[in-house]
Amino acid sequence: xxxxWIVLTGYALLVLEVSVVPVFRQMGGGPDxxxxxxxFLSLYGHVDDAPIVGWFLGLAKDSLSTGPFGLYAVLFLAxxxxxxxxxxxxxxxxxxAHAANAGVATLFVYLANCFWRWSEGGDLGAMVPVAIGVAIxxxxxxxxxxxxxxxxxxxxxASRRLGDV
Amino acid sequence: MRxxxxxxxxxxxxxxxxxxxxxxxxxxxxxxxxxxxxLTDAVAIPSAxxxxxxxxxxxALDWAFSRGPSRQDLEREIAKLNAxxxxxxxxxxxxxxxxxxxxxxxxxxRQNPFxxxxxDLVAYINGNDTDVFSRSYIVSVGSxxxxxxxxxxxxxxxxxxxxxxxxxxxxxxxxxxDPLSRVCVRFANCRYEGVLAGSGxxxxxxxxxxxxxxxxxxxxxxxxxxxxxxxxxxxxLVVGKVxxxxxxxxxxxxxxxxxxxxxxxRLENCLVLRKMEGVRGG
Numbered sequence: 001x002x003x004x005w006i007v008l009t010g011y012a013l014l015v016l017e018v019s020v021v022p023v024f025r026q027m028g029g030g031p032d033x034x035x036x037x038x039x040f041l042s043l044y045g046h047v048d049d050a051p052i053v054g055w056f057l058g059l060a061k062d063s064l065s066t067g068p069f070g071l072y073a074v075l076f077l078a079x080x081x082x083x084x085x086x087x088x089x090x091x092x093x094x095x096x097a098h099a100a101n102a103g104v105a106t107l108f109v110y111l112a113n114c115f116w117r118w119s120e121g122g123d124l125g126a127m128v129p130v131a132i133g134v135a136i137x138x139x140x141x142x143x144x145x146x147x148x149x150x151x152x153x154x155x156x157x158a159s160r161r162l163g164d165v
Numbered sequence: 166m167r168x169x170x171x172x173x174x175x176x177x178x179x180x181x182x183x184x185x186x187x188x189x190x191x192x193x194x195x196x197x198x199x200x201x202x203x204l205t206d207a208v209a210i211p212s213a214x215x216x217x218x219x220x221x222x223x224x225a226l227d228w229a230f231s232r233g234p235s236r237q238d239l240e241r242e243i244a245k246l247n248a249x250x251x252x253x254x255x256x257x258x259x260x261x262x263x264x265x266x267x268x269x270x271x272x273x274x275r276q277n278p279f280x281x282x283x284x285d286l287v288a289y290i291n292g293n294d295t296d297v298f299s300r301s302y303i304v305s306v307g308s309x310x311x312x313x314x315x316x317x318x319x320x321x322x323x324x325x326x327x328x329x330x331x332x333x334x335x336x337x338x339x340x341x342x343d344p345l346s347r348v349c350v351r352f353a354n355c356r357y358e359g360v361l362a363g364s365g366x367x368x369x370x371x372x373x374x375x376x377x378x379x380x381x382x383x384x385x386x387x388x389x390x391x392x393x394x395x396x397x398x399x400x401x402l403v404v405g406k407v408x409x410x411x412x413x414x415x416x417x418x419x420x421x422x423x424x425x426x427x428x429x430x431r432l433e434n435c436l437v438l439r440k441m442e443g444v445r446g447g
Contacts, residue, residue: 014208018292018303019215023222025430029297048175055182063200064208064303065296066329066339070186072296077183110297117298122344123364130297 002157006041006049009149009156010057013037018064029133031141032106034061038076039105039142040149042083043091044158054080071116075109095143103139110134202332209303209335213291220290220433260354286310286437288318291335298365300343300429301326306437307334317398317438323427324348324391324402325435336437340429341404342369350404350423351392355382358392361404361423368408371421376412378419383410389423399438 013033024030034057042050058076062069083090083105090101110131118124153159189197288304306312308331316328318338326340339346346363350371357378359371371389387407393400409422 011208014204014295015212015215017295018208019212020219022293022430023219025297032297034295048172048179051179052175052182055179055186059186059200060204061295063204064292065294066299066301066337066343066345067294067296069197069201070189073186074183077179077186081179113298117344122298126364126366127298134297 002155005152005155006053006157009037009152010034010053010060013057014060014064017061024137029130029137031137031145032110032134033145034058034072035076035079035106035109036102036138036142036145037149038080039083039102039138040146041156041158042080043087043101044146044150044153045084046157047084047087049157050080050084051077068116068120071113075112079105079109098142098146099139102142103135106138107131107135198330201330205303205330205332205337206307206334209291209305212303213289213305216290216292220431286312286439287434288336288437289434290432298344300346300363300365301329301337301339302429302432303335304338304435304437305335307332307336309333311439312336312437315397317402318435319402319438320427320432320435322401322403324398324404325427325429325432327397328437338435341425341427342366342429347395348398348404349392349395350389351400352383352407353388353390354384355387357383358394359421361389367428368422368424369405371423372418374419374421376414376417376419378412383407383419383421385410 017033021030021033038050038054038057041053045053054076055073058073059070061072061076065072083101091097111128114122114124114127114131117127149156150158286306288306290302291305292303294301304318312328312331314328314331318325318327318340324341326338326343326346328336329339330337341348341361341363342365343363344365346361348361349358350361351358355378357374359374361369361371363369374383385407389404389407391398391400391402391404403426405423405425407421408424409420411420413420
């Protein structure tokens with residue numbers, strides 16, 4: 001049953017990313033809600049679910065973009081895999097810790113994205129500030145987003161205490 | 166035991182998915198397009214009303230926070246514009262005379278003979294690209310409405326982009342600012358051609374402009390239009406204006422940048438131009 005709630009949440013976030021989030025792109029990139037959800041599941045969900053969910057959400061993001069198909073799928077899978085393996089070291093139940101984890105994870109994902117696009121001929125100088133902007137947005141939104149996700153966390157198999165999963 | 170099996174299976178699934186993604190280039194296009202086909206129509210339907218609400222909200226915020234000009238400001242602005250109009254009218258007269266003489270010499274056709282347009286489609290913007298580095302939009306017409314790939318999309322006489330993917334009810338428009346967009350353009354004054362390469366921003370470079378362009382032939386503020394030679398856009402659609410021009414002595418190309426006319430963040434609707442199949446004019 002938890003997969004149903006994970007898919008439903010992912011679908012809702014995808015709709016928001018397509019319709020509402022682009023308004024914030026004028027203000028330095030805007031948040032990446034799909035990646036925030038993947039980070040949340042990596043920290044709070046089942047340790048083996050996060051990479052698979054990350055792959056599917058990344059692929060969904062790729063499907064609604066004209067960018068390289070499969071890039072976000074690989075990046076989200078890798079980020080979820082690493083975060084879920086080191087979460088006992090980085091997990092703290094505080095807003096600042098959530099902001100830091102979300103910001104750093106987002107920065108790594110988007111910088112990897114930038115370097116891949118730069119290898120394909122993109123302008124690195126124009127993309128890196130956008131990547132930093134998205135990381136800052138994710139860090140700012142993470143405490144609120146995680147709080148909302150945690151309200152329905154049990155249905156998605158997520159829990160505050162690591163020992164539960 | 167069951168937990169260990171489940172753990173091992175999920176680990177295997179993660180590795181399998183990673184390898185499958187890295188080998189996507191070996192898959193047939195139909196397999197790669199399947200998730201796009203599935204998701205675009207499913208996501209565009211609920212996102213359309215949300216997109217409408219947020220774009221109206223953003224417009225209202227702009228209006229609420231902008232400070233209106235005073236009467237004196239407006240009168241000063243009108244006087245300045247009147248002076249500019251007088252100068253521009255003289256320039257326009259000179260340019261028309263030059264153009265007439267060029268037309269007689271080169272017999273430039275008024276319309277591109279290879280395009281006959283039949284039944285333009287009005288389309289509404291229903292969603293944006295999920296990737297912050299790409300610039301594309303989901304529009305409300307699809308293969309059900311006769312839309313096919315590579316149809317040009319315009320707003321009045323301004324070129325916006327072209328259809329990059331079609332689905333049943335919706336299509337995706339790759340706009341000129343997208344990093345993968347390439348459009349054949351022409352400088353309206355000197356008629357030199359180049360290729361506008363999208364950069365993800367409002368200002369985009371124009372490539373393959375020869376370095377032999379003389380000083381004064383391309384100036385800041387010159388209009389840039391579509392040339393029609395790419396077989397996709399009709400000629401003379403507005404693209405933007407020149408913001409930077411510099412000759413590079415050691416290179417074969419000049420360094421030219423163009424600011425796109427259309428602010429894509431304010432786009433609400435557009436027109437998809439449909440070509441009549443197999444018709445060539447003479």
